Amino acid sequence: MSDEDHTFESTDAGASATYPQQAGEIRKGSYLMIKGRPCKCIEVSTSKTGKHGHAKAHIVALDIFSGKKYEDLCPTSHNLDVPFVKRTEYLLTADGTLARACDGHKDDLNLPTVVKVGEPTDRDKKVTAEILESVEKGTTIFVIVQAASGEEKIIQTKTTSG
Numbered sequence: 246m247s248d249e250d251h252t253f254e255s256t257d258a259g260a261s262a263t264y265p266q267q268a269g270e271i272r273k274g275s276y277l278m279i280k281g282r283p284c285k286c287i288e289v290s291t292s293k294t295g296k297h298g299h300a301k302a303h304i305v306a307l308d309i310f311s312g313k314k315y316e317d318l319c320p321t322s323h324n325l326d327v328p329f330v331k332r333t334e335y336l337l338t339a340d341g342t343l344a345r346a347c348d349g350h351k352d353d354l355n356l357p358t359v360v361k362v363g364e365p366t367d368r369d370k371k372v373t374a375e376i377l378e379s380v381e382k383g384t385t386i387f388v389i390v391q392a393a394s395g396e397e398k399i400i401q402t403k404t405t406s407g
Contacts, residue, residue, distance in 0.1 A: 262328060262329060262393070262394045262395060263278055263326035263327055263329070264326070264327055264329070265324040265326060265327070266325055267321065267322060267323070267324055267325075268302040268304070268319050268321050268322070268323050268324070268325050269291065269300070269302060269321030269322065271289055271302065271325065272286065273286055273287065273288065273289060274286060275327070276309070276327055276328055276393070277304065277306060277317075277325050277327050277328075278325065278326040278327065278394070279304070279306055279316075279317045282308045282310075282311075282313075282315065282394075283308070283310070283330065283393040283394045284306035284307060284308050284309060284315055285307055285309050286304055286305070286306045287306060287307055288304070288305040289302060289303070289304050289305070290302070290303045291303075291321055299320035299321070299322060300320070300321045300322075301318055301319065301320055302317075302318070302319060302320070302321045303316070303317075304316065304317045304318075304319075309391060309393060310396055311360065311362060311363055311366075312366045312368075313363065328393040330391065330392070330393040331391070331392045331393070332389055332390070332400075333345070333389070333390045333392065334388070334389055334390075335351060335387065335388050335390060336385060336386075336387055336405075337376065337379060337380070337385065337386050337387065337388050337402075338385055339380070339383040339385055340380075341380045343388065351390075353397075354397060354398075356373045356376060356377075356399070357369035357373050357398060357399050357400070358370055368400075372388075372399060372400065372401060372402055375402045376388065376399070376402060379402070385405050386404055386405060387402065387403040387404075387405060388401070388402050388403075389402070389403065
């Protein structure tokens with residue numbers, strides 16, 4: 246081995262961002278991947294077994310980041326990818342920084358109205374207005390950040406009680 250120092254920019258355990266689940270086990274409110282996007286199921290219906298022996302699941306879901314509607318039709322015995330969805334609460338201080346007691350400050354998030362694809366939703370506009378108002382008034386609030394499949398977004402605000 247050489248005596249050179251190696252610098253690693255990031256580390257990754259190689260864990261997948263999804264896990265498999267049978268389509269027949271998907272319920273309203275479940276998360277799943279449709280067309281490579283993390284979605285939340287809003288409607289699911291199953292058909293009876295057909296002549297080829299498979300019941301089909303018709304799934305309607307909304308993208309958890311953009312709100313776009315997706316549909317999928319697949320045999321209930323087949324596996325679908327389900328994303329690991331994480332919700333984290335951060336304190337938005339009066340100076341506009343996000344802080345969390347266990348892992349310090351977070352400064353790599355945009356306002357919800359800054360979207361990569363499409364237009365911001367009405368909810369994005371409402372949350373952004375609440376954040377800007379809080380910073381302008383110098384008050385402290387909590388923001389809820391949702392993360393899945395390598396994406397993060399501020400999805401909700403919560404006032405501090407006290």
